Amino acid sequence: MDRDWIATARTLSEALPYLQRYSGAIVVVKFGGNAMGGVEEMADFARDIVLMRQVGLNPVVVHGGGPMINDLLKRLGIESRFVRGKRVTDQATVEVVEMVLTGLVNKRIVQAIMDEGGRAVGLSGKDDDLMVCEADDPELGFVGRPIEMNVQVLRDLFAAGIIPVIAPVATGMDPNETFNVNGDTAAGAIAGALKADRLLLLTDVQGVKDKDGNVVTQLSPEDVRAMIADGTIAGGMIPKVETALKALDEGVRGAVICDGRLPNATLLELFTEYGAGSIIRS
Ligand code: X2W
Secondary structure (H helix, E strand, C coil), X not given: CCCCHHHHHHHHHHCHHHHHHCCCCEEEEEXXXXXXXXXXXXXXXXXXXXXXXXXCCEEEEEECCHHHHXXXXXXXXXXXXXXXXXXCECHHHHHHHHHHHHHHHHHHHHHHHHHCCCCEEEEECCHHHCEEEEECCHHHECEEEEEEXXXXXXXXXXXXXXXXXXXXXXXXXXXXXXXXXXHHHHHHHHHHHHCCCEEEEEECCXXXXXXXXXXXXXXXXXXXXXXXXXXXXXXXXXXXXXXXXXXXXXXXXXXXXXXXXXXXXXXXXXXXXXXXXXXXXX
């Protein structure tokens, strides 16, 4: 045998308690633009999501696409500028953000899931009023902060066996307004509104690191607050852990920050003893 099929069968057998534990669970997966990689990585990600659905979980994909937005803005000669990790979004930029996220990126993920034999439907925060926002900060322009969530459409899709794939674009109280929402923020708000069992933030770092640079596998909200206060958690990790803390406050059972470039990152996290990255839970 050129492969250890016995080990493959054992791996499946060992996953049984995890499959039982997560049966019916709602898992919101944030798939960041930096974690997307090429066609093959996209197919691998999609296969894991389809497997989750196949074994009785209710996965929801919330995606980013920052690098793809940067690309098109550059081709159009529009400058990209970020303040505290969020894109300064004027009228021209918000149009590009909506086109890239709800068009290009969203449909690519939907297609990848269907290619693996799953059923997926793409939507944005605008569909069925899923996510209504207000302006986050006047300095950022049309960047939205979710203030009202209507997740019934997601429950309807779960019941039909369909995987929702959500672009982080939303309307405001004025329905003619369009807001650009940070992908992590959107995933956290959706997970919170669903009181999800897990929020998985897939990114391009291994997880939350301690002072020596080692990944901390389990943290409580208090640990996270202490690590922010003493500067151990800094930079781009701050908005991620803050999203996680807010989601926990809203009733999510556990939030995980892990490296989406790892092969089968979501399966590793959900179905093995090992886990991946850092889990934050009370
Ligand atoms: C993000 C939305 C996309 C995103 C942006 O315009 O880039 C804000 O910054 P990643 O790939 O997850 O970074 N929105 C307000 O979050 O993409």
